[in-house]
Amino acid sequence: MKKRILPLVLALLLAASLTGCAGRTVSGEPYKMYMIVKSTTTEFWKSVFAGANAAKSEYNVDLTVLGPETEEDYEAQNEYIRQAIRDGADAIVFSAISYTKNAQAINDAASAGIKVVVIDSDVNSDGVVARIGTDNVQAGKMCAKAALETELESIVVGIVNCDVETQNGQEREQGFRAGLSGDARVQEIYTVNVPTDAELARQAARGLLLEHPDINVLAGFNEPLAVGTALAVDELELGDRVIEIAFDTNPICVELLQKGTVSALIVQNPYAMGYLGVEKAWQSLQGQRFDANTLINTTTTTITRDTMFTIESQKAIFSFG
Amino acid sequence: MKKRSLSMNQIMILSLTAIVVGILGCAIAFFLQTYQRSLIRNAQTDGRRTISQVTSTVDGYLSDMNNVMELLADELVTPSDDREHFFETFLKIRSDVVAVTIYDEAGYLMNCYSLGHEVRPVVRENLSFDRTMLDVYADGYVSAPHVMSLFEGYYPWVVTIIRPVDAGKWEKWVAVDISCTNISSYINGIGIGQRGYCFLEDTNGNIVYHPQQQLIYSDLKQENTALISNLDDGSHVIGTMIYTVQTLASGSWRVVGVSFVQEIITDNLREIARLLALAAIAIVAATLAVSFLFSRVLSRPIHDLISAMAQFEKNADNFVYEPVSGVREVQNLSSSFAHMVRKIQQLMATVRAEEVNLRKTELRALQAQINPHFLYNTLDSISWMCERGKNQEAVVMVNALAQLFRISISKGHELIPIRSEVQHAKSYLQIQSVRYKDQFSYRFEVDESCLDYLCNKITLQPIIENAIYHGINGLVDEGEIVIRIESQGDDILATVEDNGVGMEKEQIDAIFRRSDSKSGIGIKNVNDRLKIWFGEAYGITIESVPDEGTRVIVRMPKKQKE
Numbered sequence: 001m002k003k004r005i006l007p008l009v010l011a012l013l014l015a016a017s018l019t020g021c022a023g024r025t026v027s028g029e030p031y032k033m034y035m036i037v038k039s040t041t042t043e044f045w046k047s048v049f050a051g052a053n054a055a056k057s058e059y060n061v062d063l064t065v066l067g068p069e070t071e072e073d074y075e076a077q078n079e080y081i082r083q084a085i086r087d088g089a090d091a092i093v094f095s096a097i098s099y100t101k102n103a104q105a106i107n108d109a110a111s112a113g114i115k116v117v118v119i120d121s122d123v124n125s126d127g128v129v130a131r132i133g134t135d136n137v138q139a140g141k142m143c144a145k146a147a148l149e150t151e152l153e154s155i156v157v158g159i160v161n162c163d164v165e166t167q168n169g170q171e172r173e174q175g176f177r178a179g180l181s182g183d184a185r186v187q188e189i190y191t192v193n194v195p196t197d198a199e200l201a202r203q204a205a206r207g208l209l210l211e212h213p214d215i216n217v218l219a220g221f222n223e224p225l226a227v228g229t230a231l232a233v234d235e236l237e238l239g240d241r242v243i244e245i246a247f248d249t250n251p252i253c254v255e256l257l258q259k260g261t262v263s264a265l266i267v268q269n270p271y272a273m274g275y276l277g278v279e280k281a282w283q284s285l286q287g288q289r290f291d292a293n294t295l296i297n298t299t300t301t302t303i304t305r306d307t308m309f310t311i312e313s314q315k316a317i318f319s320f321g
Numbered sequence: 322m323k324k325r326s327l328s329m330n331q332i333m334i335l336s337l338t339a340i341v342v343g344i345l346g347c348a349i350a351f352f353l354q355t356y357q358r359s360l361i362r363n364a365q366t367d368g369r370r371t372i373s374q375v376t377s378t379v380d381g382y383l384s385d386m387n388n389v390m391e392l393l394a395d396e397l398v399t400p401s402d403d404r405e406h407f408f409e410t411f412l413k414i415r416s417d418v419v420a421v422t423i424y425d426e427a428g429y430l431m432n433c434y435s436l437g438h439e440v441r442p443v444v445r446e447n448l449s450f451d452r453t454m455l456d457v458y459a460d461g462y463v464s465a466p467h468v469m470s471l472f473e474g475y476y477p478w479v480v481t482i483i484r485p486v487d488a489g490k491w492e493k494w495v496a497v498d499i500s501c502t503n504i505s506s507y508i509n510g511i512g513i514g515q516r517g518y519c520f521l522e523d524t525n526g527n528i529v530y531h532p533q534q535q536l537i538y539s540d541l542k543q544e545n546t547a548l549i550s551n552l553d554d555g556s557h558v559i560g561t562m563i564y565t566v567q568t569l570a571s572g573s574w575r576v577v578g579v580s581f582v583q584e585i586i587t588d589n590l591r592e593i594a595r596l597l598a599l600a601a602i603a604i605v606a607a608t609l610a611v612s613f614l615f616s617r618v619l620s621r622p623i624h625d626l627i628s629a630m631a632q633f634e635k636n637a638d639n640f641v642y643e644p645v646s647g648v649r650e651v652q653n654l655s656s657s658f659a660h661m662v663r664k665i666q667q668l669m670a671t672v673r674a675e676e677v678n679l680r681k682t683e684l685r686a687l688q689a690q691i692n693p694h695f696l697y698n699t700l701d702s703i704s705w706m707c708e709r710g711k712n713q714e715a716v717v718m719v720n721a722l723a724q725l726f727r728i729s730i731s732k733g734h735e736l737i738p739i740r741s742e743v744q745h746a747k748s749y750l751q752i753q754s755v756r757y758k759d760q761f762s763y764r765f766e767v768d769e770s771c772l773d774y775l776c777n778k779i780t781l782q783p784i785i786e787n788a789i790y791h792g793i794n795g796l797v798d799e800g801e802i803v804i805r806i807e808s809q810g811d812d813i814l815a816t817v818e819d820n821g822v823g824m825e826k827e828q829i830d831a832i833f834r835r836s837d838s839k840s841g842i843g844i845k846n847v848n849d850r851l852k853i854w855f856g857e858a859y860g861i862t863i864e865s866v867p868d869e870g871t872r873v874i875v876r877m878p879k880k881q882k883e
């Protein structure tokens with residue numbers, strides 16, 4: 001009799017202690033995260049940081065944001081990654097300058113047990129647990145659509161793109177070209193690659209427009225390049241003739257959209273990238289698994305002069321507070 | 322207990338535990354349900370209280386804003402000396418106001434006052450003023466949130482309050498743009514429960530200010546505004562959410578509180594459920610302990626009684642009953658049983674004594690019988706001796722016969738000294754050696770120290786008779802019979818050994834079965850008497866090898882004369 005009762009009592013006590021354990025909430029030290037991106041100065045990245053900060057306070061994360069001086073300095077990024085490894089970071093939210101040259105550092109971080117989440121621009125590494133960002137090929141196609149929806153009879157395209165090492169620029173150009181390829185009006189596509197810098201982009205765009213006066217569609221594939229190309233079109237007073245397609249929502253581009261110099265803005269959702277980057281890193285640390293080969297897609301919107309003040313466009317272009 | 326039916330213990334423990342668990346379960350279920358309901362009610366009350374506080378502060382803000390509008394209208398109707406200065410001061414004081422704009426009847430922008438921002442040369446679209454709305458709301462309206470589109474490079478989110486003024490010819494409408502983020506101080510940091518929050522929407526379901534507005538604008542969070550805008554004022558539990566809605570006194574906006582049933586229930590209930598589980602375990606444990614105690618008090622004595630009875634069943638003679646303590650009923654049972662045990666043991670002793678007496682009487686009667694054939698043969702021998710003039714031998718023979726009878730009778734005593742028994746055997750052998758002349762010889766080897774102990778009378782004679790008739794008689798050569806009396810520890814061994822034909826096992830067994838013999842008393846009779854007088858440990862053993870001889874051993878205790 002005694003022998004039968006004892007295990008019962010033990011089982012009850014065990015059950016009680018288990019429910020006791022289940023009752024405890026996850027707390028303790030906040031996770032230490034590094035957000036290593038390509039720049040800290042443009043509107044795009046400021047918006048990424050705003051999103052990251054929203055997630056940081058929501059998930060109680062210790063977040064360090066780092067970015068190099070120029071958007072070509074992958075070596076500085078690698079050094080930041082090594083710093084994060086030394087610092088014992090739990091996760092890195094990363095946007096790669098170089099698809100290949102950042103790979104080794106990211107592999108090192110992954111093998112040190114750090115969860116790496118990629119936002120915006122990809123890196124060639126198997127150690128990445130989740131990828132978040134714009135579907136860049138699709139964004140490129142949206143550029144093409146914006147160009148083709150005009151009444152131009154013949155189309156000559158100029159592209160100002162960033163370094164060939166940067167993955168998202170290449171994908172956008174690839175999508176852009178794919179979108180243009182079916183259309184018989186497209187005569188020629190000129191591409192120039194410059195470092196991601198508004199001034200250098202302006203000079204390059206100016207050169208391109210002067211060298212090929214027949215260019216009537218001009219695209220800048222990220223925020224500084226968009227600003228540079230838009231300024232070039234503006235100063236050459238080609239706004240009426242050239243369809244300028246700009247990425248992101250730099251205030252200069254927004255002004256030039258109102259003015260008519262810029263015909264379309266391809267607006268990404270950097271706030272979502274920042275927020276989701278931190279969120280997915282946190283979830284990954286909590287044991288959730290993601291398919292790193294499937295991009296977690298953030299919305300991309302095309303905004304033209306006519307649609308820029310709809311409530312949806314307002315929400316996409318102008319950040320709140 | 323051998324049968325697989327439930328014992329008293331088990332029935333008691335199981336039923337007690339079942340009752341307690343049942344009652345506990347019902348009580349806990351009932352309590353949890355009540356508790357959950359009261360939790361939700363509390364949450365709703367809490368939400369309503371919080372929301373009404375927020376409502377009153379926002380209401381205060383809006384009525385303040387109304388005063389501001391009146392102040393501005395006054396200023397427009399009766400302008401002060403320095404209008405620019407007035408507006409500059411006003412905007413400095415009211416940092417929540419982004420701009421004050423003034424429109425004519427048709428809706429053309431007449432004037433714009435703003436700190437540090439100039440109206441752009443070409444305004445593509447003025448989001449702060451919608452003339453068509455004023456056809457419907459002639460007394461003015463509060464706009465949905467929108468971006469300020471009048472300035473170059475400066476696009477804050479605002480809501481616009483528009484009022485008609487009657488100030489001369491041109492200025493017909495005044496509009497004040499209030500920064501949405503300024504409203505944050507009334508909304509941010511208002512918590513309902515742990516994760517609950519509140520936000521501000523207009524009557525059309527547009528969010529005016531939400532603590533996570535940018536997340537909503539970025540499609541990262543959704544607020545079910547379509548559902549909420551259909552809710553009346555008050556508290557609503559919808560699915561896992563509690564929505565508390567209150568419309569502002571001015572009627573233009575609604576404050577919506579959002580809290581989570583799940584969170585309230587799981588977090589609070591889990592804690593309570595844990596405590597309840599602990600309490601339940603304690604109660605069940607206490608129940609078990611109490612039922613153990615009960616069963617111990619009640620059934621342990623019964624078990625003791627049962628095992629006592631079982632023991633008594635196995636060995637009634639040597640059973641010593643120790644009374645069992647316990648409740649009164651058990652004590653009654655116990656004393657009854659004790660009484661019964663005593664009675665039965667007495668009865669058994671009586672029966673046994675009577676049985677022994679009966680046997681003794683029976684045996685004595687047997688001893689009294691002397692085989693007439695033996696007597697006749699002996700007397701025949703004596704008469705023959707007298708005829709032949711062997712007087713001396715006849716005297717010896719008569720003496721031996723007399724001795725034999727005297728000892729056989731022994732004044733009716735059963736136990737006689739071994740000395741007498743040996744004499745008895747010698748007399749018998751004297752008689753028989755005449756009868757079986759030259760057929761056997763005999764000798765006695767007697768330990769003198771044994772002679773004074775007592776033994777059953779007529780113990781040796783039947784054995785010797787057996788040795789002569791069954792051992793020596795069939796022998797061609799002269800046989801020999803040796804009678805030995807010796808001491809062995811506390812016992813005396815009397816051995817009768819012959820070198821006759823010996824016996825098979827079957828013959829030995831037959832001897833122990835046969836109750837009579839030629840002389841009247843058989844070996845079985847001797848053996849029975851030994852056992853009756855001295856106990857089972859004593860008696861006769863027979864060792865025999867065919868064609869070699871037989872040895873009969875009598876074991877008896879050293880019994881002193883009284």
